[in-house]
Amino acid sequence: MSLYDDAVLVLKEYEDQTDLRQAYLDHLAQHPDGLWKACHAGHITASALVIDQEAGRVLLTLHRKLRMWLQMGGHCEPGDSSLAAAALREATEESGVSGLSLLPGGPVRLDRHPIPPPCYCHFDVQYAVLAPPDAAHVISDESLDVRWFGYDEVAEVADESVVRLLEATRARLAA
Secondary structure, three states: OOHHHHHHHHHHHOOOOHHHHHHHHHHHHHOOOOOOOOOOOOEEEEEEEEEEOOOOEEEEEEEOOOOOEEOEEEEOOOOOOOHHHHHHHHHHHHHOOOOOEEOOOOOOEEEEEEOOOOOOEEEEEEEEEEOOOOOOOOOOOOEEEEEEEEHHHHHHHEOHHHHHHHHHHHHHHHO
Protein backbone atom coordinates (compact mmCIF):
# COMPACT_ATOMS: atom_id res chain seq x y z
CA MET A 1 0.00 0.00 0.00
CA SER A 2 1.33 3.43 -0.87
CA LEU A 3 1.63 6.24 1.67
CA TYR A 4 -1.13 8.08 -0.22
CA ASP A 5 -3.46 5.06 0.05
CA ASP A 6 -2.60 4.69 3.74
CA ALA A 7 -3.40 8.35 4.38
CA VAL A 8 -6.79 8.08 2.66
CA LEU A 9 -7.61 4.89 4.58
CA VAL A 10 -6.51 6.35 7.93
CA LEU A 11 -8.61 9.45 7.36
CA LYS A 12 -11.66 7.47 6.23
CA GLU A 13 -11.43 5.35 9.39
CA TYR A 14 -10.97 8.37 11.68
CA GLU A 15 -14.37 8.98 13.26
CA ASP A 16 -13.96 12.37 14.93
CA GLN A 17 -13.80 15.92 13.54
CA THR A 18 -15.92 14.95 10.53
CA ASP A 19 -15.82 18.31 8.71
CA LEU A 20 -12.07 18.66 9.11
CA ARG A 21 -11.53 15.02 8.19
CA GLN A 22 -13.48 15.63 4.98
CA ALA A 23 -11.35 18.69 4.22
CA TYR A 24 -8.25 16.48 4.46
CA LEU A 25 -9.79 13.88 2.15
CA ASP A 26 -10.87 16.59 -0.32
CA HIS A 27 -7.36 18.01 -0.27
CA LEU A 28 -5.84 14.63 -1.12
CA ALA A 29 -8.44 14.03 -3.86
CA GLN A 30 -7.60 17.40 -5.45
CA HIS A 31 -3.84 17.12 -4.93
CA PRO A 32 -2.24 13.72 -5.63
CA ASP A 33 1.00 15.29 -4.32
CA GLY A 34 -0.77 16.51 -1.16
CA LEU A 35 1.48 14.46 1.13
CA TRP A 36 4.65 16.22 0.09
CA LYS A 37 6.23 19.50 1.13
CA ALA A 38 6.38 20.54 -2.54
CA CYS A 39 2.57 20.82 -2.66
CA HIS A 40 2.14 24.56 -2.17
CA ALA A 41 -1.62 24.26 -1.70
CA GLY A 42 -0.81 22.60 1.63
CA HIS A 43 0.36 19.17 2.61
CA ILE A 44 -0.27 16.38 5.08
CA THR A 45 2.11 16.22 8.02
CA ALA A 46 2.41 13.68 10.82
CA SER A 47 3.13 14.50 14.44
CA ALA A 48 3.16 12.76 17.79
CA LEU A 49 2.84 13.88 21.37
CA VAL A 50 5.43 12.04 23.47
CA ILE A 51 3.81 10.92 26.74
CA ASP A 52 5.35 9.65 29.97
CA GLN A 53 2.12 8.27 31.38
CA GLU A 54 3.57 7.12 34.70
CA ALA A 55 5.00 10.57 35.49
CA GLY A 56 2.07 12.50 34.00
CA ARG A 57 4.20 14.54 31.63
CA VAL A 58 4.80 15.25 27.94
CA LEU A 59 7.97 15.95 26.00
CA LEU A 60 7.78 19.10 23.88
CA THR A 61 10.22 20.67 21.47
CA LEU A 62 10.97 24.37 21.22
CA HIS A 63 10.74 24.60 17.44
CA ARG A 64 13.77 26.34 15.94
CA LYS A 65 11.89 28.31 13.25
CA LEU A 66 8.56 28.94 14.97
CA ARG A 67 10.00 29.45 18.48
CA MET A 68 7.00 27.70 19.99
CA TRP A 69 6.70 24.65 22.24
CA LEU A 70 5.14 21.93 20.09
CA GLN A 71 4.74 18.18 19.83
CA MET A 72 7.28 16.37 17.65
CA GLY A 73 6.39 16.12 13.99
CA GLY A 74 6.94 17.12 10.44
CA HIS A 75 6.84 16.23 6.79
CA CYS A 76 6.26 12.81 5.33
CA GLU A 77 9.22 11.26 3.55
CA PRO A 78 9.29 8.84 0.60
CA GLY A 79 10.51 6.01 2.87
CA ASP A 80 7.54 6.30 5.25
CA SER A 81 5.23 3.30 4.90
CA SER A 82 2.32 4.95 6.72
CA LEU A 83 1.28 8.15 8.49
CA ALA A 84 1.75 6.35 11.80
CA ALA A 85 5.29 5.36 10.78
CA ALA A 86 6.01 8.98 9.77
CA ALA A 87 4.76 10.25 13.15
CA LEU A 88 6.82 7.67 15.03
CA ARG A 89 9.92 8.47 12.93
CA GLU A 90 9.52 12.20 13.54
CA ALA A 91 8.99 11.70 17.29
CA THR A 92 12.08 9.51 17.53
CA GLU A 93 14.26 11.84 15.43
CA GLU A 94 13.22 15.03 17.19
CA SER A 95 13.24 13.67 20.74
CA GLY A 96 16.17 11.30 20.57
CA VAL A 97 14.12 8.87 22.68
CA SER A 98 14.45 5.24 21.64
CA GLY A 99 11.75 2.69 22.32
CA LEU A 100 8.75 4.94 21.68
CA SER A 101 5.51 3.09 20.93
CA LEU A 102 2.40 4.38 19.22
CA LEU A 103 -0.71 4.73 21.35
CA PRO A 104 -3.18 2.25 19.83
CA GLY A 105 -6.26 3.44 18.00
CA GLY A 106 -4.85 5.54 15.18
CA PRO A 107 -4.66 9.32 15.12
CA VAL A 108 -5.70 11.20 18.23
CA ARG A 109 -6.63 14.47 16.46
CA LEU A 110 -6.41 16.44 13.27
CA ASP A 111 -5.14 20.02 13.23
CA ARG A 112 -5.04 22.23 10.16
CA HIS A 113 -2.94 25.35 10.63
CA PRO A 114 -1.42 28.05 8.43
CA ILE A 115 2.30 28.03 7.69
CA PRO A 116 4.61 30.67 6.22
CA PRO A 117 4.85 30.98 2.41
CA PRO A 118 5.35 29.51 -0.08
CA CYS A 119 2.94 26.89 1.24
CA TYR A 120 -0.59 27.44 2.45
CA CYS A 121 -1.09 25.13 5.40
CA HIS A 122 -0.28 21.91 7.17
CA PHE A 123 -2.94 19.25 7.41
CA ASP A 124 -1.47 17.64 10.54
CA VAL A 125 -2.45 14.10 11.50
CA GLN A 126 -1.66 13.90 15.21
CA TYR A 127 -0.74 10.72 17.06
CA ALA A 128 0.51 10.03 20.56
CA VAL A 129 3.47 7.87 21.50
CA LEU A 130 4.36 6.37 24.84
CA ALA A 131 7.88 6.85 26.17
CA PRO A 132 9.60 4.06 28.05
CA PRO A 133 10.34 4.65 31.75
CA ASP A 134 13.33 6.95 32.36
CA ALA A 135 13.48 7.95 28.68
CA ALA A 136 16.50 10.08 27.86
CA HIS A 137 16.05 12.80 25.26
CA VAL A 138 18.36 14.93 23.15
CA ILE A 139 18.00 18.23 21.33
CA SER A 140 17.85 17.77 17.56
CA ASP A 141 18.97 20.26 14.90
CA GLU A 142 15.31 21.25 14.45
CA SER A 143 14.93 22.33 18.07
CA LEU A 144 16.22 25.02 20.36
CA ASP A 145 15.27 22.90 23.38
CA VAL A 146 13.45 19.70 24.32
CA ARG A 147 11.86 19.50 27.74
CA TRP A 148 9.40 17.50 29.83
CA PHE A 149 6.31 19.35 31.07
CA GLY A 150 3.72 18.14 33.55
CA TYR A 151 0.23 17.83 32.10
CA ASP A 152 -0.84 20.89 34.10
CA GLU A 153 2.06 23.00 32.73
CA VAL A 154 1.33 22.54 29.02
CA ALA A 155 -1.29 25.30 28.76
CA GLU A 156 1.25 27.76 30.20
CA VAL A 157 3.86 27.13 27.49
CA ALA A 158 2.10 25.77 24.40
CA ASP A 159 -0.70 26.93 22.12
CA GLU A 160 -4.26 25.62 22.03
CA SER A 161 -3.53 22.96 19.42
CA VAL A 162 -1.05 21.25 21.76
CA VAL A 163 -3.45 21.60 24.69
CA ARG A 164 -6.26 20.00 22.65
CA LEU A 165 -3.93 17.18 21.58
CA LEU A 166 -2.97 16.53 25.20
CA GLU A 167 -6.63 16.54 26.30
CA ALA A 168 -7.60 14.10 23.54
CA THR A 169 -4.62 11.86 24.36
CA ARG A 170 -5.48 11.81 28.06
CA ALA A 171 -9.10 10.95 27.22
CA ARG A 172 -7.92 8.03 25.06
CA LEU A 173 -5.58 6.84 27.83
CA ALA A 174 -8.47 6.92 30.32
CA ALA A 175 -10.84 4.98 28.04
